[in-house]
Amino acid sequence: MTDYNTMELMICAAARNLEDGASVAVGTGAPCAAAMLAQKAYAPNLVIIFEAGGIAPLLPTMPISVGDSRTYYKAVMASGMCEVMETIQRGLVDYCFLGGAQIDMYGNINSTVIGDWEKPKVRFPGSGGANDFGSLAWKIMVITPQDARRFVERASFITTPGYLDGPGAREAAGLPANTGPHKVITNMAVMGFDPESKRMRVESIHKGYSFDDVQENTGFELLRAPEVVETPEPTEEELRLLRDEVDPNRYIIGR
């Protein structure tokens, strides 16, 4: 068996969702690593989009911000934020990755504030493009640690709508049909959303963890997919690409 760490497993689990020819909007960190890995391993025609305006760059190394010069390196287009937002508004972005301080059972995300709004307990960075992307990309993905403080019954501030309060709510709110949260990838499991109830459900569990472990670190009742499997481990080739080409300095995957 190959040795790998949790971050490597999470990145591989995310990367495998990205099929060749799809378009994906990423930020920095693990999502960017996942997109780079997918592009090198199985999706050479993946279109990576950065909200600052870089379209389909061949990233030489990990960027540290979405406006990093690397996001323009060997890009096919150097545009600005409006052009990217127009692209997503036209339904041309398949996947996007979002982060946040809280995610709830319907995939609503808080990346703005904990506590009173005006005198906050913790003030997070704010929406940035999260609301725009999360509202209009087809499939929203999240990579985050499994932690009951993060996985809460109801996000105390909704920065980005998920399935809001259940089936039909997104559509009723005027958001495009068939869009919404897709996968939530943590250090313990990969979760999706039940097609009927739109609630978060466990789909695969990483080696060494049980459903109960995942549930204990979640602040609401998780559903189970009809078949809950063990998350496939990273392959030798995925690990080689990840370590040698995607993140040779090990900023994201660690040492």
Place this chain on the structure above:
Amino acid sequence: MLTKYMQEDKRMSAKEAVERFVSDGDSVVIANCLYGTPYALIHEIIRQGRKGLTVFQQGGIDEIDQLLLGGCVSRLLMAYNFRVAGERIETVLERALRRGEVEVEDYSNYTLLAMLQAGAMGYPFLPVMSGIRESDVYRVETFCAGQKFGEVECPFTGEKVVVVRGRNPDVAILHVQRADKSGNAQLWGALINSKWACLASSRIIVSCEQIVDRDTIMRSPHLTIVPSFRVCAVVEEPWGAHPSELLGFYDYDMIFRSLFFMQAMSEEGGKAWMDEWVYGVADRREYLQHYADRFGLRYLQELRAKPYPSIPADYGASGRRAWDENDMSFNFQLTRDEFLRALEEKGGFVNG
């Protein structure tokens, strides 16, 4: 008013530009974010002690923190401001919010940008994506209460559309790779919000790495992000965006940035950083000198970009005219009169 800023030479120091064009109480938009951040101009605004500014910020790293430490900002319209550390650390923004020193109005990236886009286009409002209506970003209002978002009925479909108000900040500050002395400013790399932020604003201050001659601008007009007739000041300021980055010039200086964040975790540390890097230097030249003294010039040189030049666009045209000096066509062997007569009789040459 197209001819407002028509002087041939608008070069001046950052000090003079801020003295003349930024006043207490102004609304200011930082027209580069994440990339090419106009730190030289930001630091000059702080040094001159501007107060009561309303700042539009698309995505801040540490520049908003520095303006807050300088006591310059009373209102902030923003989509994002980087948070460096864990929840136990009090950030500069949190400190200012808890003390009631600043009011924040939250937007998403597009809804903030759309206000400037509308302002630049001269529209009273602009539709934005409806997803914002389902968020608390929409519901929570502070100093923009009643003016933050609106809703109109689409006259064509009857659909309810969320709109934002067009905004025209008093001043935009922008850093670019090059400009000529009258202010034709050329920027490449991450264009993010730069164009709309500038064009929405009444006054634009440009700082640049290099002042170039007009011919350089005219040979690559596609790189011009703001034309000179909109620009009121041009400041030549090498390393003017340090510690952010600028393609073709320098990479970001991560270690230096970390220094700020580490110090700014405490109030005293933040003040000490400001004393050292903003108040303790007279201008960007002294800032660079101080950097060289403290860390060594070699380290700064390490950040220099390696060349990867763009292939020039060919702006050539044949320059050939349809009729020669005798009014003879070069391809039809007809004079212009014969051509016009034939056109009248036959209605065209499509079928001979």
